[in-house]
Amino acid sequence: MKLLKFNIMLAVLLSMVFTSCESDWLERDPPNILLDEQVWNDPKLITGVLSNYYDRLPTHTSITGGWVDFAAYDEAMWSGYSGNDWLNNLPTYDFGRWGLWDYGFIRDINLAIDKLQNLSELSEDVKTQFISELRFIRAYVYFEHVKRMGGVPIITEQLIYDFNGDPSYLQYPRNKEEEVYDFVISEMEAILPTIGNNGSQTRANRFTALAIVSRAALYAGSLAKYNGQMASPITLPGGEVGISPSRADAYFTKSLEASREILQEGGYSLYRNNADLGENFYEAVINKGGNSEVLWAQDFLSSADKRHGFTYDNIARSVREDNLGSSAITPSLNLVEDYEYLDGSSGELKIRTADDSDYIYYDNVEDVFANKDARLYGTIIYPGAPFRGQEVFMQAGVAVWNGSAYDFVESNGLGTSYDDGGILTAAAGPHRSIQEVSNTGFYLRKYIDNAVGASTRGIRSEVWWVRIRLAEIYLNAAEAAYELGEAAEALGYVNILRERAGFGENSLSTIDMEEIRHERRVELAFEDHVVWDYKRWRVAHEKWSGSDSNPESMIYSLYPYRVVRPGHVNDGKYIFVKSVAPRFRAPRFFQMGNYYSLIGQNLIDANPKLVRNPFH
Amino acid sequence: MKLNIIKSCLLLILGLAAASCEYDNFEEPKSTLTGRIVYEGEALGLRSQGVQLELWQHGYDLFQKIPVYVAQDGTFSAVLFDGDYKLTLIRGNGPWMDNTDSLDVQLKGNQMIDVEVEPFYTLSEPSYAVSGNTMTVNFTVNGVNTDRDLEFARIYFGRTSLTDAIRNEGSFSVNGADITLGAPMSVEVEIPSGLVGRSDVFVRVGVKTVGLQEQLYSQVENIVL
Numbered sequence: 001m002k003l004l005k006f007n008i009m010l011a012v013l014l015s016m017v018f019t020s021c022e023s024d025w026l027e028r029d030p031p032n033i034l035l036d037e038q039v040w041n042d043p044k045l046i047t048g049v050l051s052n053y054y055d056r057l058p059t060h061t062s063i064t065g066g067w068v069d070f071a072a073y074d075e076a077m078w079s080g081y082s083g084n085d086w087l088n089n090l091p092t093y094d095f096g097r098w099g100l101w102d103y104g105f106i107r108d109i110n111l112a113i114d115k116l117q118n119l120s121e122l123s124e125d126v127k128t129q130f131i132s133e134l135r136f137i138r139a140y141v142y143f144e145h146v147k148r149m150g151g152v153p154i155i156t157e158q159l160i161y162d163f164n165g166d167p168s169y170l171q172y173p174r175n176k177e178e179e180v181y182d183f184v185i186s187e188m189e190a191i192l193p194t195i196g197n198n199g200s201q202t203r204a205n206r207f208t209a210l211a212i213v214s215r216a217a218l219y220a221g222s223l224a225k226y227n228g229q230m231a232s233p234i235t236l237p238g239g240e241v242g243i244s245p246s247r248a249d250a251y252f253t254k255s256l257e258a259s260r261e262i263l264q265e266g267g268y269s270l271y272r273n274n275a276d277l278g279e280n281f282y283e284a285v286i287n288k289g290g291n292s293e294v295l296w297a298q299d300f301l302s303s304a305d306k307r308h309g310f311t312y313d314n315i316a317r318s319v320r321e322d323n324l325g326s327s328a329i330t331p332s333l334n335l336v337e338d339y340e341y342l343d344g345s346s347g348e349l350k351i352r353t354a355d356d357s358d359y360i361y362y363d364n365v366e367d368v369f370a371n372k373d374a375r376l377y378g379t380i381i382y383p384g385a386p387f388r389g390q391e392v393f394m395q396a397g398v399a400v401w402n403g404s405a406y407d408f409v410e411s412n413g414l415g416t417s418y419d420d421g422g423i424l425t426a427a428a429g430p431h432r433s434i435q436e437v438s439n440t441g442f443y444l445r446k447y448i449d450n451a452v453g454a455s456t457r458g459i460r461s462e463v464w465w466v467r468i469r470l471a472e473i474y475l476n477a478a479e480a481a482y483e484l485g486e487a488a489e490a491l492g493y494v495n496i497l498r499e500r501a502g503f504g505e506n507s508l509s510t511i512d513m514e515e516i517r518h519e520r521r522v523e524l525a526f527e528d529h530v531v532w533d534y535k536r537w538r539v540a541h542e543k544w545s546g547s548d549s550n551p552e553s554m555i556y557s558l559y560p561y562r563v564v565r566p567g568h569v570n571d572g573k574y575i576f577v578k579s580v581a582p583r584f585r586a587p588r589f590f591q592m593g594n595y596y597s598l599i600g601q602n603l604i605d606a607n608p609k610l611v612r613n614p615f616h
Numbered sequence: 617m618k619l620n621i622i623k624s625c626l627l628l629i630l631g632l633a634a635a636s637c638e639y640d641n642f643e644e645p646k647s648t649l650t651g652r653i654v655y656e657g658e659a660l661g662l663r664s665q666g667v668q669l670e671l672w673q674h675g676y677d678l679f680q681k682i683p684v685y686v687a688q689d690g691t692f693s694a695v696l697f698d699g700d701y702k703l704t705l706i707r708g709n710g711p712w713m714d715n716t717d718s719l720d721v722q723l724k725g726n727q728m729i730d731v732e733v734e735p736f737y738t739l740s741e742p743s744y745a746v747s748g749n750t751m752t753v754n755f756t757v758n759g760v761n762t763d764r765d766l767e768f769a770r771i772y773f774g775r776t777s778l779t780d781a782i783r784n785e786g787s788f789s790v791n792g793a794d795i796t797l798g799a800p801m802s803v804e805v806e807i808p809s810g811l812v813g814r815s816d817v818f819v820r821v822g823v824k825t826v827g828l829q830e831q832l833y834s835q836v837e838n839i840v841l
Contacts, residue, residue, distance in 0.1 A: 091665070231767065232827020541829070546782045589782065592708070592829040601680050615708045615829075 040120040046130055049112060050203070053137050054298065058100055058144045061528045062298070062465045063310035063447050070329045074544065075525055077555045077584055079439040080313065080328030088555070089585035092546070095616055096598040098148040098531070102141065103155065109138045110158050132191035136204040136212075139187035143216050146180040147532055150241035150596045150613060154183050173609040176239035178247060181220035185254060188213045201294050207266045208296045211468045213258040214476045219536050221251030221483065226538040234595055234614050241596055241613060252480045259477035268292055268470045270500050277502045278377025284471075285378075285446055285527075286463045293470045300462040311454045311461040316381050316392050316443035317414070317436060318428035322456045330438040331380045331525075333556035333578060338522050339376035342502055347372065349558065351576040359575035365395065365560050368576060374502040379525050381443040383560050388450050394441060395426040396559035399575055401568065408561060408577075420564060422572075430559055432582040439583045440557040446526045471497055471523050479516050487511055494519055535595055546589025553587035554580055591615070649701075649721065650693040651729040653710070655738060655760070659690035660711075661820065661833035663780040667710040669731070671721070672702045686710075688780065689835060698724050703731065711735055711825055711832040713761055736761045736825040737797075739769075739834045744819055746841055749812055751805050755821050755834070759797040766792035767824040769801075770831075773808050774818045777836050781822060785810050792826075807841070816840045 029035065039045045061069045071078040071087045078087040113134050116127050138156075145152045153172035161167060175183075188209040197205040220243060227233045228245030235242030262268065271284035271293040284293050300306045313328045320326045333349075340347045349368055350360055362368050366384025369376065381387055383394035397410035398418050409418065411425035414437060418424040429437035449461035474493045482490035491511040497519060498507050508515065520533060534540035543552045558578050565571045593615030604610050652659040653667070664687055671682040671694065682701075686692045702718040712733040721729060742755035753771050768791055772784040781787075786808025795801065811817050819839050822831035 230827070232764070547784070549784070549786075587782075605679050612707075615706065 036115055036119055040115045041122060043122065043126060043130075046116075050130070050133060050137075053105075053109065053112075053134070054203070056105055057137065057140060057298075057467075058102060059465075059467075059528055060098060060531060061526075063463070064298075064308045064465065067310060067313075068328070070526055073530055074332060074552060074555060074588055075335050075530055076329045076331045076444065077440060077581055078328060079330040079583065080436050081325055082435040084328070085583060085585075088581075088583050090588070091586050092589045092591060093544075093594050094598075095591075095593050096600070097594070099597040099600070100145055100148050101152075101600070101603060102145070106138060106141060106155060107158060109134050109141070110156060113138075114158055128194045129196045132195040133197070133204055135187050135191050136195060136209055139184045140212060142180055143184045143212065146177060146184070147219060147535075148597045149599065150236075151175045151177040151180050151239070153610075154180060171607040171609050174238070174240040174611060177223070177241055178220065178239070178243045181216055181243075181251070184216045185213050185220075188216075201291075201297055202299045204296065207262050207268070208468065210258045210262050210266075211295050211473060214255050214262065214473055214480075215468070217251045217255035217258065218476050218480055219532070221248045221255060221480065222536045224248035224251060225483065226536065230538055234592065236611060236614060238611065240611055249484065252483045256477060256480035256484060256486075259473050259480065262295075262470075262473050263477065266295075266470075268295060268473075270470055270474075270496070272500065277374035277500070281375050281378030281501065282445055282450075285466055285469070286449065288464055294464075294466050295468045295470065295473070297464040297466045299464045302459070302462045307460040307462050309457075309460050310447060311449040311463070312457065314444050315448055315455040316387055316428060317438065318392055318426070319387050319390050320455055321453065322458075325436050326455070327436045327438055327443060329444050330440045331442045331444055332440050332581070333442070333558045334552065334554075335521075335525060336376065336380060336382065336442060336558070338518065339373040340522075342371045342373065342504075344503070344507060349576065349578075351558075351578060361563065361570045361573040361575060363573055365393065365574045368574075373522065374500075375522055377445075379444075379446045379522075381445045383441060385445075387443075387445065387448075388452065392428050392443065393423075393426050394428045394430055394438070394560055395423055395562055395574075396430050396432075396441070396577075397425055397561055398422070398564045399561040401563070401565035406561075406563075406575075418562075418564065420566075422562060422564075430557065439581050440555065441559055444526070466527065472527075472529075475516070475520050475523060478511075478519075479513075482511065482513060482516055490516065497523060534590075538595070540590040540594065541592060544588035544590040546587050546591075548580075548587045550587065553589070555584040557581040557584075645695050645697045647698050647723050648693060648695050648726045649723055649729070650691065650726070651731055653686055653690045653692070653733055654730045655712075655733060655735050657730075660733070660735065661739075661835045662686055662688050662690055662710070663782065663830060663833070664688040664778055666780070666830050668706055670704045670706060671696070672704065672718070673699055674702070675700075688778065688833070696723055703729075705731075705733065708828060709830065711737075711823075711828055711830050734760060735832055736764050736828075737766055737823045737832060739821055739823055739832065742821050742834050742837075744837065744839050746807075746839060749807050751807055751819070751839070753803045753805060753819070753821065754800060755803075756800045757795050757797055757823055762797070764828070765826045766795060766797075767826045768792050769795055769821060769823045771803065771805055771819065771821050772833075773811055774836075775811070775814075777818050777838070779818045779820055779836055780833060781831055792824075812841075814841060 060066055070076050078084050113131055116131050120127055151174045154175050159170045192206050192209055195206055197203045224243035224245050225248040227242055233242055269292045271291055274280035274283055300308055315326050317327045337347045337349060353360060364384060369382050381392050385392055397408055399406040399408055414425055415427040416424040430441040431437040447463055449463045453459040454461040474497055478490040478493035491508060494511060495506050495508055499505055534543055545553055548554060556578055558576055560574050560576050563570050563573050563575060596613040598616050599610055599612060665685055667686040669684040671684055684692050684694045701721040703721050704718040705715050707714045712735040738758045738760055740756040742753055745752045757769055768789050770787050770789045772779050773786045774784045788805040790803060817839055818836050820833050820836045822833040824831045
């Protein structure tokens with residue numbers, strides 16, 4: 001007992017000795033947390049914060065987030081894991097589908113700007129540049145909000161609660177839709193001189209900001225114009241939704257000027273590094289080395305372990321590597337037929353004779369796709385097209401001549417052979433019911449990595465996600481110019497893009513809105529555009545009307561069959577059958593209430609000043 | 617070691633005691649609210665899954681609506697707890713005038729209510745007569761509130777009793793400008809080729825008001841060919 005007492009005494013004494021050595025024992029910097037003064041005074045750490053913010057920018061469908069929704073519209077359908085077949089069976093689009101209310105992120109940005117202004121002792125130039133970049137990110141986030149929700153409260157400073165029991169002074173009503181668009185545009189214009197980052201393709205620079213103006217002003221202009229043209233425009237009394245048609249021209253002008261500035265001064269050019277035009281278009285999106293076309297991308301890097309599994313999930317069935325699953329998103333025949341023939345005729349595939357009496361017979365399965373817009377090859381793997389130097393051969397079954405007509409024979413498995421020793425169902429399908437095999441007869445090529453090993457779980461892909469590339473700027477310019485009555489200028493822009501896709505010089509001699517919209521669809525497929533375009537043109541409810549008699553609401557497939565007709569000239573040739581994709585169940589149905597997303601009841605409860613969107 | 621046995625026995629008892637608690641002790645709702653959407657006492661024909669009513673209950677922490685879908689014959693039903701609810705119409709959702717007033721519903725046991733709405737246009741029950749491959753449809757469109765224009769009246773043919781603007785096998789449309797309100801109309805329609813040769817078809821007429829997604833329909837009728 002005595003010993004114990006002594007021990008305690010010793011411990012107390014010792015600790016007193018040690019504490020007295022270090023007078024600021026309680027005021028040391030934590031070893032595992034970065035303090036404000038440290039972060040906001042070190043450009044490297046600020047860049048780290050920025051990279052976190054860039055990574056958090058919202059997208060609806062990108063190769064890392066929400067990519068399954070590529071299969072939710074009419075560009076593609078879901079052919080992967082059958083548990084996700086609800087994507088092919090969406091009776092309606094949920095009102096909250098595109099909802100976004102990320103004020104946590106906006107607060108983070110506001111705080112960062114505030115701290116740079118008040119805490120940082122960096123030089124004025126460096127501070128201004130970082131603040132400009134943060135303002136770019138904030139304006140972009142507001143743009144993402146307004147295109148989904150309509151007008152949202154614009155908050156540009158941190159809101160602090162004073163614990164007086166009444167939070168109503170923190171409850172801001174929604175700004176008008178046009179006010180948010182004006183805010184986005186004016187912020188972008190304000191930072192043009194100070195943002196820096198010249199030449200960067202992943203951090204915002206002057207031309208990235210102009211590109212957002214080009215896009216946002218175009219959206220605002222077409223919303224103003226086409227909402228006004230509806231039989232009954234979608235508006236709210238306070239202007240939270242709906243823009244006066246009188247403002248359309250001003251927005252279009254703004255957009256066109258920004259696009260022109262990029263085209264003339266940006267130093268960007270369309271990607272033309274590969275003589276094979278189809279491969280060239282594919283590389284234009286995925287090639288990261290010396291790609292002069294990409295303005296802004298979200299980059300990935302294997303060595304930093306920043307990778308994604310988009311290739312793993314979506315690679316064509318027959319070329320997969322160590323996959324357990326694959327082939328999730330498969331493009332639809334609707335999209336394939338949107339790619340025109342190079343002679344300018346409509347892209348509808350020639351599978352039946354002109355009088356519809358017989359099939360057209362092809363020697364090779366890929367011949368039916370000959371002489372099409374090179375962007376088809378660059379976007380979609382069609383039957384017989386190569387990927388990584390390997391042919392992706394597709395055959396659904398055989399068509400056996402029974403003396404008067406064809407009997408179609410299909411197999412329950414893949415890579416099977418028919419009685420005559422030839423292929424019955426190819427290793428790549430298509431197949432009516434097996435999961436992870438194309439159900440439409442096509443596979444995705446855009447954004448699928450062609451590097452060996454990119455679809456393995458160990459390596460994965462480092463292909464980047466292109467947020468903005470020059471082709472979109474051309475199309476934005478064309479659309480804005482056409483809306484302003486400058487058809488000749490619009491025609492020029494569109495012809496440049498068509499020339500790269502293999503059409504002759506000046507392949508179009510006249511242009512209309514229909515053609516511009518069509519170009520957007522084929523050029524920008526799978527780049528997160530189709531929903532927003534259809535919404536701002538106010539055509540989404542007509543394109544996706546929920547009726548199975550509307551071909552644009554349905555997903556069609558194209559199945560190749562080998563003809564078995566011994567002794568006949570057509571024996572061994574291929575015929576094609578078009579039908580609604582077997583795994584596709586419910587027509588796409590976009591309701592009027594989908595034009596603006598639902599503002600959740602929890603948000604309205606917390607802030608009664610928010611008004612609901614129309615039809616909700 | 618002895619201590620350990622006692623400890624583990626104690627633990628076991630504790631575990632048993634906890635497991636025997638019944639967590640799943642909610643009683644399921646039992647009362648049924650049924651009703652109809654009516655105008656002048658008559659249920660309105662609608663698209664199934666098209667029109668939604670909202671039920672709200674104040675006084676609880678979680679304030680969320682209970683969505684109630686209206687069937688195509690204008691009826692609806694919901695199984696609920698007893699209590700006081702407010703029933704509201706969603707703006708611009710159905711083919712009738714917006715009404716921001718809510719309807720008080722005091723639910724105690726099963727109950728039936730009629731929700732009175734004011735449509736823009738109504739249809740008097742149409743009659744159908746078949747001769748060969750054509751069908752003569754007689755109907756009258758009545759204007760109730762004509763501050764919104766009539767876009768069209770459309771005759772829908774279907775294979776099943778779920779026939780409307782979304783689910784149909786063929787339709788025939790009459791422009792709003794060609795319709796005289798209140799006057800009987802007679803339209804001769806060819807039966808869609810996909811339905812010719814069947815023993816019966818389902819038919820109904822819908823009227824569309826400009827700017828509203830949902831139409832107001834007549835009740836579905838099964839016509840023998």
